Structure formats: C-alpha cells, structure tokens
Amino acid sequence: MSSITNLSCLFYNYSQMNCTWDINEQAPADAQYTLSYQFTGKTEVPTCHLTGCCNATCHFRKDKLIHFDIIQICVAESSQHLTKPCCISISPATYYKASAPIKVEVNETEVKWKPPRGVHPSDDFFYQVEITDNSNNVKKIEDVKLTKWIIENRKKSYSVKVRARIDNHFSDSLWSDWSQAVNIEPKPKDYTLLIEITLVITFVALVVLLMFTCRRYKLLENLCQPIPDPERMFKDLYDHHNGDFQEWINAKPLVTKVPDECIAVTLED
Template structure:
C-alpha cells in the first residue's frame, strides 16, 4: 500500500517450515532496472508475518515496480517477487471539512501531496428514521440532498483518478448529520392545535367554576336570623323557644272605675 505520494507499507507471511534464525531481505525498484533499495529484517520471537515501512520510494508511482523478499538461512536462499503499478495500490487520506450547506453536502479534497490531482468520491447516506444505508458514486466534491424532510447521517471517502483500472478507497470520514428542514405547514397546524387546546381548556375551567359556584351556595348564618339564640342560649333552640313563650305578655283585665266628684267607687 502507498500513501502520501512516496510512502509504502508491505506485509508478507512466514512459512511454517522457515527456520527460527531466518532473515528476510526486502528490495524494490523499477522492473528491469537494478534494485534501488534493500533492507534486511531478522525474525524475532516466532514472528508469523513481517511488515515493512518505507518513507520514500524515490521514483514515479506510475511506473511498474518490482518488490522482492529474499528468505535467507544458513544453507539456503529463496527469492519471492511481485510486479505491480504503485498507483493501483495508492490510498489517499479521507476528504476534509465535510459540511451541510442548504440543500448540499460539501467537502474538500484530501490533504497532502498525491500522484494525481483528480479524485473520485463515494458518499454513504443513512436515513436516520429507518437506518437504511446506500452508497453513491460522486464525481464532484458535493452531493445534492433530494429530500430535506428527512434526516441523514453522511460519510464520504475518496480515491485518486489514476487513469488506470482501479485504486484504493480512503477510509470513511466521520459522520455528519444533515438535519431535516422544519415543515412550515406542519408547524402551523401544531400551533393551531395547541392554541385550540388552550382555548378549550379555558372554556372548560370557566364552565366548571360557574357550575361549582351554583352547587356550593353560601349557607345563611342562623345567628343573624334568630336573635338571642346564640347570644343567650348558646344555640339551644328548645331553650330559646321556651324562653320566648314565657316572656310573652298576657293582656290584663280592665276594671271599670267610676269617678265622681271627690268620691271614688
């Protein structure tokens, strides 16, 4: 795999029959040309595979390249080689600055120096309401959001346009959320429903209060109607009735008196 124009990593396995003291010599260069670089790697602690890291391969990645690994033992030497075109195994860094602007998802090209200035993109779109995911190929650094009434999770990746058969896709970017735009009509309906509910509840409260006021009329105070019942008889109605009966005035009989001059009869 090749990165950032001149960096290379490679991995190979170690056969089970290889002796523990075997060493491995990595060499690479342009095919049919004398190898330009080589290094020797010792097997340690029972390694079953080996990884190499080369910072600067030092030639054009569009040229056919030969990579060889020589297995070296005390009494033997085995050579394993592969020919490849580096740009077919070139992996760019992910796109950057992915963002949502109006009806589009927009991003910038991968950072760094690459063997090609043209890129292909793929966008991974996941509908958040159903978790249904789809991947679309994109030739520009933007993607049009077809339905803003839905909310989406969006990731983007890139590969170089090497004008050959294929190249390696970058890793996916971190997900960016494209929120659904608010529906103004639905918002108006919601406001109208809330307003109608408030009015209805106000009418219910007002009606219930009027009904309760009629049901719960104030009880007259008997103290105002029956003088003396509570002041002198402590609310004892029978005692108050008897007292009123005893206090009633009986008319006295009249005695006729004749009055004459100086004489009373």
C-alpha cells in the first residue's frame, strides 16, 4: 500500500508542471520520493526536480507538451520498505492554469486589462471580475468575455480584481489567480451647471432690484436728465472766440458803474 495520497498537478505557461502530494502517518521516516511522468504512446519516462518533501516541478520543451494528450504521473517512494507508486492519468489541457490578467486599469467609465502573459494552449480566454463595494464589503462576481468591464455606478467606491481561464472546450477548466486589486473612487460631482444657474438667477435678481429701486425713487429719471449745452447759453463765446474762455474774458473788460451823487436830506420832527 502506498503512503502517498492526494497527488495533484497543474500546468503553467505551456512548459511547466507543478505537482503536490500528501504523506500519511504510515510513511517510513527514511522515505524519499521521486516524481516521473510518461505521455501515452511514448517510451520516455523523465523524472522531475523535487522542490520539497511533497512537491515537484517539471519543465517541458514546447514541442513535448501536447495539452490534449494523456500524461501519466507517478510518485514513487524509496525506502527499506517497498511500496506501490501513486499514479494519476490526466490531460494537461484540463489542469492548465493561466497566469493572472495584467495591466488592470481604471478609465473614465470602465475597467480594462490585458490577457495573461505567456504561451497558452489557446489565446481565447474567459474572465471573471470580482467587485467589492467598499461601503459594506459586499462582493459580487461577473462573467466577462471582453477585456473590459463597464462601471455601473460611479457614485460608489469599489475594489476590483480580475481572473482568467483558457477556452479549452472543457467546462471545468481552471481559473487563474486573481489580479492585484484596483480601486474605483466615486466620480467628483460637477458643480458647473449649478454655478451657472446661480449666476444667472443672481444677475436677474439684481436687474429686477435695480429696476424696482429706480421706479420707486425716480432715480432713473434724475440720472437721465440732459446735460446743458454751454454753446446755447454763451453764443458770443463760441461764435466769436471759438470757445476760448480767456480770450472771451479779455475782450469784455469789466465796466465799473459810477454811482449817482448822493444828496443829503434833513428830516424835521
């Protein structure tokens, strides 16, 4: 009986496989483990590099990994007590995990991102967007086919993450890890229209108030009195001296009138 359980493997970037497994309590203390794999119809049985007691990483040449083929993966235990290897047979396409979408950015009315980096079995991806309402921490997930999501309500603050999976024609293909979250802040209120309306109302109110004041106190009538024309009142000044006041004054010397002789009158009682 094998002491190895729960063997599982994931494929990444069209060239890498990571496998993990558990060891039960009956495993010998001196046990060491080896992971190997073999494609159907191939005689080669390569081994993989162990990165810990219960995990291993395998690297493939791009022309060696065929995602819709079947690959048999075995973990063998080497110790004084020989046990049966633990093996699984899987299709890499079913257990392929894409990397997370990149360059997640917030534009004016939408969130955009780029597809996962790397070489994948398919360039056709499905996406999910996780939207967290920051006011109450309520989360919802939406399925998206395009590389963008339209922001529904710019009056709220959100936290948004995106993940992807390849379209490998299997309904249970694996989702990538979530991308780093980006925040969507509420759109600032535009007070331009309100300011314009306020200015118009203020202007109209001032005009009405001015008209009422002028009508009430007849200020408009007083302000609009005609300015006297000096040419009409001083014809000689303008007709003979071209409006030169100094010349006009000099041409008309002041004449002092000699008073009549006074005669003394005596009044008798």
